[in-house]
Amino acid sequence: xxxxxxxxxxxxxxxxxxxxxxxxxxxxxxxxxxxxxxxxxxxxxxxxxxxxxxxxxxxxxxxxxxxxxxxxxxxxxxxxxxxxxxxxxxxxxxxxxxxxxxxxxxxxxxxxxxxxxxxxxxxxxxxxxxxxxxxxxxxxxxxxxxxxxxxxxxxxxxxxxxxxxxxxxxxxxxxxxxxxxxxxxxxxxxxxxxxxxxxxxxxxxxxxxxxxxxxxxxxxxxxxxxxxxxxxxxxxxxxxxxxxxxxxxxxxxxxxxxxxxxxxxxxxxxx
Numbered sequence: 001x002x003x004x005x006x007x008x009x010x011x012x013x014x015x016x017x018x019x020x021x022x023x024x025x026x027x028x029x030x031x032x033x034x035x036x037x038x039x040x041x042x043x044x045x046x047x048x049x050x051x052x053x054x055x056x057x058x059x060x061x062x063x064x065x066x067x068x069x070x071x072x073x074x075x076x077x078x079x080x081x082x083x084x085x086x087x088x089x090x091x092x093x094x095x096x097x098x099x100x101x102x103x104x105x106x107x108x109x110x111x112x113x114x115x116x117x118x119x120x121x122x123x124x125x126x127x128x129x130x131x132x133x134x135x136x137x138x139x140x141x142x143x144x145x146x147x148x149x150x151x152x153x154x155x156x157x158x159x160x161x162x163x164x165x166x167x168x169x170x171x172x173x174x175x176x177x178x179x180x181x182x183x184x185x186x187x188x189x190x191x192x193x194x195x196x197x198x199x200x201x202x203x204x205x206x207x208x209x210x211x212x213x214x215x216x217x218x219x220x221x222x223x224x225x226x227x228x229x230x231x232x233x234x235x236x237x238x239x240x241x242x243x244x245x246x247x248x249x250x251x252x253x254x255x256x257x258x259x260x261x262x263x264x265x266x267x268x269x270x271x
Contacts, residue, residue, distance in 0.1 A: 013115060018190025020122040021129045024167050024201035025220040025257075037223045037254045041089040046164045046216060047261040052080050090219070090258035093132075095124040100248045109249035110227045117225060117251040123204040125220075129257055130169070130205040133213045139263045147178050150266035154214035155198055162216040162261045165199055169213040172202040174268060210268045216260035223254040 030036050064075045097117040101109055133139060142153040151168070158166040170178060175192070178184045184192040184200050192200035198214075205211075229249040234242045 016118050017122070019172075020126045020190070020201055020203050021169065021218060021220070022122050022125050023190035024169075024199050025218040028219065028221045030221060030223055032224045032226065034223070036221050036256060037092055039089070039091045040219075040221055040256050040258060041087060042219075042258070043087055044217075044260055045086070047086055047162050050161075054079070088219075088258050088260055090221070090256045092254050092256045093128055094252055094254045095121065095128070096250055096252035098248060098250045100246045104247075106229045106231065106247060106249070109247055110229050110251075113227060113249040113251035114225060117253070121253070125255065126203040127205055127207070128255075129218075130203060130208060130211075130213070132257065133169075133215075133259070133263055133265070134208060134211075136259075136263055139213075139265055142264055142266045144267045144269050147174070147181055147183055147268055150212055150268055151178070151183055151194065154212060154264050154266055155194065155196055157264050158198075158214050158216065158261065159196075164217050164260070165197060167215050167218050168194070168198050168200045169203045170200055171209060171211065172204055173209065174212075174270075175202040177268075177270075210270060212266050212268065213263060214265070215263040219258040219260070221256035221258075225251055225253045227251050 028036075064073055066073055095117075097113055097120060099109060099113045099116060101112070104112075140157065142150070142157055144150070145153065154168055155166060170184075175184075178192075178200075179186070184194055186192050190201070192202070194200060227249065230245075230247065232247045233245040235245055236242055
């Protein structure tokens with residue numbers, strides 16, 4: 001038997017696995033040059049004030065007191081009116097992948113950079129948004145507990161002030177535990193669902209094991225994947241020698257995340 005005479009073959013690339021924040025977010029893809037990639041803002045009424053009961057005698061009109069000097073109008077048993085529209089803002093961040101190779105064309109280098117980026121995009125977004133949530137000064141820590149306890153606390157807090165479907169981020173290493181306890185069930189799009197209908201995503205975040213995040217809707221403005229390349233170069237040195245710089249290609253994308261409502265976090269106490 002002759003060994004070592006290997007033939008080079010073409011093998012189809014594996015599909016990119018869905019999941020993470022990218023699967024659970026409302027992704028708004030924009031074109032190159034869109035000003036949204038410099039930061040966004042919008043208004044939403046999905047986060048609400050606690051609903052009020054109608055009190056007093058329904059058959060008796062409320063009695064009002066006018067004080068022109070103070071500029072007030074006070075009504076006994078009157079109704080409460082809140083400024084419901086809230087302004088949400090987001091700032092950009094960027095992710096990239098770079099490759100270098102001396103044995104293939106510039107076009108092949110760019111294609112390879114795109115493929116590497118596609119495979120690593122989910123993990124990059126997970127880690128960046130997890131750090132973003134951890135640093136949020138408004139985040140509310142609801143404590144530590146078992147998987148069922150922390151999931152219940154997170155859903156209860158989000159649902160108390162958010163009328164949409166909550167989004168909950170669970171570290172990927174804890175997903176089997178939550179599935180084993182029948183707390184979540186997988187969907188076909190890389191997400192999971194809780195018994196109460198919240199959307200759950202498994203996030204790749206080695207920096208914060210055991211930490212869960214819950215929030216309202218996550219908006220993710222996503223720019224186009226831009227690629228750049230540079231040919232191989234011989235860089236001269238003062239002593240007359242040269243440094244060989246191989247061909248390089250870069251794939252880069254800009255994102256703008258926006259989280260609706262106050263985010264919450266909890267920590268699973270793993271036995």
